[in-house]
Amino acid sequence: MKLKTLYLAVAVLLANTTYAQKHHTKKRMEQTTNHKLIIYQLLPRLFGNTQTLNKTNGSIEENGVGKLNDINDKALQQIKKMGFTHVWYTGVIEHATMTDYSQYGIKADDPDIVKGRAGSPYAIKDYYDIDPDLAVDVKNRVGEYEALIKRTHANGLKVLMDLVPNHVARTYGSDVKPAGVRDFGEDDDKSKGFSPKNDFYYIPGQQFVVPQGYNPGGDEFKSPLKDGHFDENPAKATGNDVFSATPSINDWFETMKLNYGVDYMDHRRNHFDPIAPLWNKVYDILHYWSEKGVDGFRCDMVEMVPIEFWGWVIPKLKAEHPGLVFIGEAYDKGKYNDYIFKGKFDYLYDKVGLYDAIKRLTRDEHHSSTWEINAVWNHDSKGIDEHMLRFMENHDEQRIACNDFAGNPWLAVPGMIITATLNTGPVMVYFGQEVGEPAHGTEGFSGNDGRTSIFDYWGVPEHQKWVNNHEYDGANLSADQQKLRGFYHNLLTAVHNSEALKSGAFYELMMANERQPGFDTRLYIYARYTHNHRILVITNFNRSDRKLTVKLPEDLLTKLNQSGHKQFTDLLSGAKFNTDDISKGVEVSLPAMSGLLLEF
Template sequence: MTTPTPATDPNTTEEEIQDHKLVIYQMMTRLFGNKKALNKTYGTLQENGVGKFNDITDKALQEIKKLGATHVWYTGVIEHALMTDYSKFGVHLDDADVVKGRAGSPYAIKDYYDVNPDLAVDVKNRMKEFEALVQRTHNNGLKMIIDFVPNHVARYYGSDAKPNGVEDFGTQDNKTVSFKASNNFYYIPGEALKVPNTYNPLSGNYRGPQEDSKFNENPAKVTGNDVFSASPSENDWFETVKLNYGVDIQNNRTKHFSPTPDTWGKMRDILLYWAGKGADGFRCDMAEMVPVEFWAWVIPQVKAKHSNIKFIAEIYNPKEYHNYIRTGGFDYLYDKVGLYDGVRRLMENRGQGNTAEITKVWREESRGISNHMLRFLENHDEQRLASSEFAGTPWAAVPAMTVSATLGSGPVMVYFGQEVGEPGKGHEGFQGEDGRTTIFDYWGVPAHQAWMNGGKFDGGKLTEDQKRLREFYTKLLNLSTNREAIRKGKFYALTAEENSAPKGVYAYLRHTAEERVLVLVNFNREAANYSLTLPTAALANMGVEAKGSFILQDLLTDTPPLLLQPSVKTSITLAPLSAHVFLLQNK
């Protein structure tokens, strides 16, 4: 009988091994340092407060690094449409008809060359405060990521900070035609924009330009989510307009890439501008709504000048994964449709989840892209896992986050407050009460504020339960970057859908020539008994002789060491919502 090899054994994966693992700490920058706790629905900046660049202190960054982070993703840095009036500083006052919430969407960019004035203590020196944050981040041994929003801009776009020689989008457009390859926007000739008449959340309480449905845009531009109508709905991205990359969307999506579309050059210059400011990476919003040919053109140009910069694509179509990695040149892609959706069903406690979905993920992604996938349980778009709309308890993260962090060598991400069980309660404004932390309104984030402790960043106001949760995240994230087997090891599944493991239990190996770890998780909310065995095939795959005994030392919990013999079943009782990462060593 021949021993299965990695190429033929269905339980193994062939990977592009990477000798590093990114741990990304995402923060909604305007919320991170906010100390106010009023949390009034649709509250103003003065009422509900706002965090500043300066609130992200050396101490804060040191604690984020201790958590295990290698990168900080500062969400909402680039200037976007909002309702707060900064006109005395020369900042265009936005019309409330086309701003969602009081603080506005961070993805409705109104000046690609400036930063959000909300984030500055001294608005006139807002760029200097941002540059100081970049330096502070680097000084504390962290790298920084910002958003790049290529698909759409705010209804009003106009840069007052652009470098000499830069033209605003649309300046030279021919507005009499719907599509022209050299235009920056798409148009609906002969029709004026009609703002959704259902959008009036503030009921006239806002002191400033009212939602009076009189925002003037004629001819109407096409809405950001490809809505070719002068009357977008409230559920559309009506506050944004679609950028034109030379694709005639209404004519079979025909491509006009020669000569190079004007939008391409403008976007390349924007990326180079922020890379020059010290950005170590870009999280590219809705990257799949922009043609892959643009990415294949622009990413090499940026990397030619900034070789270590990383590009992360928000993408939800698995059929395009290989294309955006191989052709487009992205370093990493969101693993939302795969692992996130699969483990979410396991976490929701509705009996609908199945660990076979994890098996499906690594099998589908095993053809050279698994280590390019960014795993997460929370981000600014998703519900808080502790919310009643999701898992209902932050401890459901223990098995799910362990799998997310250790299944592959690609990045893993946490969203600020996740590590202390933020439940996302409250009706903040535009989004309503939906289990998410708002991206549209001014707000305080209570569990995060307890850790922040008035700017001490020492966890002084956390409960004992929150402290234990944060300790779990700290152990997991640090071992995911420090342990060689997780950072760059190969994968071998011990449980799969055809095996007889209890429902909700999953086990696998990660291994290099020097180190082997065994990950064992229980998604169930009750204890589970599992018969653990190390098959001869698994040992052969790791290059280990099937003789003698093995000691399993838990790196994640205080579980006493286990003694294991090859091909002999060892019964283990797994606690509810538990995880173990065992270091496997010869006795």
């Protein structure tokens, strides 16, 4: 009890001592003209797959695969109707796989260095090509992706795709690169462990050794290439910075690290003058896809690539395509400012901040508190909060409905409300999240870990009920799933349509209400507002109902020019709340694990 009291006292002190700074931040946010990105992430390999066998380590024939053409006008119209502005097509670039496409002139990959029957989308094999798994006509796979880009735009949505800048598959080699483009490693001096002119890092005189104990594809998978060996001499360093010819099975052994001019063997000494050849090669890739109409890039593991590169390449591309968006996957809070202001990223992942805090609250962990949310915007991402991309699911994280997270998709309601409305930065939803997909089952390389596999061929059962044989009408969803999807629809369309939620200022109401009867630190309360529009956000992470009279402080009411009788309308349910005198607050009832978006 004493520890809890001390924790709250420190949190209140932090909020008080930063009062002036908070109002400075709010003023800057009021001036922001940021357009709120609402992103739907989907893996085409899984999204349109209607086969239901789901055999562990199943082949493409057994378990099926989604196609780019499956993402038809009906699907895109439904995504748009949910309030989304962007679609992130994850894993569309050609990557290493155990499926043989040699009949189409595509060199077969050695399964000993492929993770999963389908392969990891983050082990890129050819940056200028599209995954043949995703094509109806394999020879026209790039054309089918170009058609999807046009189809997405025609339905009022923008296109995001991956850039994996730190590493590539060990079998990397582009057979469709544009004329004049030099391939990765094509001009390397392999006798040198490091050279600022090389694209890869080498271990001279040593042959690469496949980790012992790796059984690619399981016992049933047979291939003449599956022999525990891979011919790579000299060996190259792995994507997770292992400078050894004998990486472990837990390393990113299937990938090779790219060299931006950083000598890891000499205290990470930089060689950026002149810039490494790789810089222009990665620029060429981004330019290639931008010219095809891609609107932005989600950049993988940006902290493993020197910030100087980002500060060079992003402005160069934005000079050509001013509306281009760059999102960085980053986890070091101490480097966020550098990646925004020096690296020129538009947005960064807020995983170690808001995501982790929301997950603890959603799971009802003993020491979790909504003051942790205060710490995110008031400390972790102070001054750059509008640059933080928020989510509760993505391909790396566990599904909310899995037993290791919440076990019930409805428990995400308060966290998802905050995730979507805390600031003007993007919010992202992972396909299947909106119908409560729990990711049950052992897919193959991916175990029964609460994540939908990115390595294996698989069907996504609850999502498939919405797909309904590519009708995308949700006809097979249960009543509860329809209701859940309705919650996401109401939340995201409210964000999409609300001036206050898209671009408004933020005012936290925790201190104004901490002495109110019924208040506790599983409630989180704030206002979002512009001159013309006001939203009061109230969330309850308690596993029981709460009643509270929410107070709005005098300075906020003066700023909003509000007094007297007011009616509040919940944008999520349509429910009405009235107060005879707004200065005395508004009385609300909140069911367990719920929230309100009160427009007034």
